[in-house]
Amino acid sequence: MALSFNPRLVRGVSRCHAIVTAKMALAASCRDFSAAEKSTVIVNLNDNTGVATIQLNRPPVNSLNLQLLTDIKIALDKLQMKKDCRGMILTSSSPGIFCAGLDFMEMHNPQEGRAREFWRSLQEVWKMLYGSRLATIAAINGHSPAGGCLLSLTCDYRVMAQGKFMIGLNETLLGMVAPFWFQDTMTNTIGHREAEKALQLGLLYSGENALNVGLIDELVPPEKVMQTAQVQMQTWLKIPDLARRLTKEQMRGPTLQKFVQRQNEDVDQIMKFIMDSATQRSLGIYLNTLKHKQLTSV
Ligand SMILES: CC/C=C\C/C=C\CCCC/C=C/C(=O)SCCNC(=O)CCNC(=O)[C@H](O)C(C)(C)COP(=O)(O)OP(=O)(O)OC[C@H]1O[C@@H](n2cnc3c(N)ncnc32)[C@H](O)[C@@H]1OP(=O)(O)O
Numbered sequence: 694m695a696l697s698f699n700p701r702l703v704r705g706v707s708r709c710h711a712i713v714t715a716k717m718a719l720a721a722s723c724r725d726f727s728a729a730e731k732s733t734v735i736v737n738l739n740d741n742t743g744v745a746t747i748q749l750n751r752p753p754v755n756s757l758n759l760q761l762l763t764d765i766k767i768a769l770d771k772l773q774m775k776k777d778c779r780g781m782i783l784t785s786s787s788p789g790i791f792c793a794g795l796d797f798m799e800m801h802n803p804q805e806g807r808a809r810e811f812w813r814s815l816q817e818v819w820k821m822l823y824g825s826r827l828a829t830i831a832a833i834n835g836h837s838p839a840g841g842c843l844l845s846l847t848c849d850y851r852v853m854a855q856g857k858f859m860i861g862l863n864e865t866l867l868g869m870v871a872p873f874w875f876q877d878t879m880t881n882t883i884g885h886r887e888a889e890k891a892l893q894l895g896l897l898y899s900g901e902n903a904l905n906v907g908l909i910d911e912l913v914p915p916e917k918v919m920q921t922a923q924v925q926m927q928t929w930l931k932i933p934d935l936a937r938r939l940t941k942e943q944m945r946g947p948t949l950q951k952f953v954q955r956q957n958e959d960v961d962q963i964m965k966f967i968m969d970s971a972t973q974r975s976l977g978i979y980l981n982t983l984k985h986k987q988l989t990s991v
Contacts, residue, residue, distance in 0.1 A: 732750070762815055789836070862879055873955070
């Protein structure tokens with residue numbers, strides 16, 4: 694079967710693989726917790742406030758490949774082991790793009806072993822973030838489709854930048870089905886009826902409409918996103934940690950338990966789906982759509 698081939702995308706990916714690690718000047722009270730020299734995340738912990746920041750740092754669009762997922766997991770592991778860390782703000786080092794979702798190169802004609810590892814890493818990152826003991830806020834400073842939207846939905850609160858940015862689970866537009874745990878995370882946030890529409894139609898919301906349906910909690914000018922997230926974090930950290938954490942556990946527990954029960958089955962289903970030629974054909978068509986910039990938000 695002939696597959697669509699998008700040279701522009703392939704160029705983008707080889708560039709992505711040459712990972713750029715931004716150097717940050719650290720304030721005296723901040724410690725750099727980045728996973729490694731060539732990490733695709735920048736992590737800082739402010740010792741005075743107990744609030745950490747994880748910046749996705751995989752230009753140009755922070756698409757989630759195996760390395761970025763692994764680096765997020767390492768960073769979270771380290772932060773959650775620090776007793777004095779109480780909150781985490783998730784954002785991007787590239788204003789204009791929070792996260793473009795899963796890296797197409799992990800999905801397009803993958804090796805099965807790598808694809809399994811990739812999917813398990815995504816599951817692990819979701820599970821850690823959704824069940825995190827930390828108060829978590831997504832500072833969504835740009836586009837946030839699909840897997841990017843999922844990452845933000847794992848957080849306790851979402852602040853998004855005003856502008857022409859879009860957010861949503863647009864999987865059906867790719868001819869794909871958002872897995873049940875993507876769907877559950879969305880439904881828990883915006884309710885069943887809105888999630889039914891959003892998921893079936895693959896809706897990408899503008900900031901205003903995302904605010905209207907409760908997909909985000911605040912919409913602010915781009916330069917105020919981080920500051921707003923930090924102010925909001927103080928509200929969350931005023932609550933005694935144990936009470937807040939146990940409440941979160943109770944609210945999210947059933948979704949996490951369902952996920953754990955079906956986690957292996959989910960990997961098998963995804964593998965069957967992604968290794969299928971019809972899936973690869975749809976994906977190829979979508980990649981051409983992306984090339985011609987036909988994505989629009991509602
Ligand atoms: C192994 C198992 C895997 C999968 C299982 C299969 C199915 C199960 C369910 C799947 C669930 C899927 C979840 C997803 O997240 S799929 C990804 C969906 N993402 C999108 O649809 C977003 C696509 N991107 C865009 O719309 C735009 O790029 C964006 C984010 C609005 C930014 O626009 P702009 O600033 O104009 O930048 P460009 O479009 O020019 O992009 C720059 C550069 O990046 C490349 N790129 C963009 N997105 C991705 C991506 N997701 N993966 C890899 N590369 C990406 C793009 O091609 C450009 O490359 P260039 O060479 O031109 O610089």
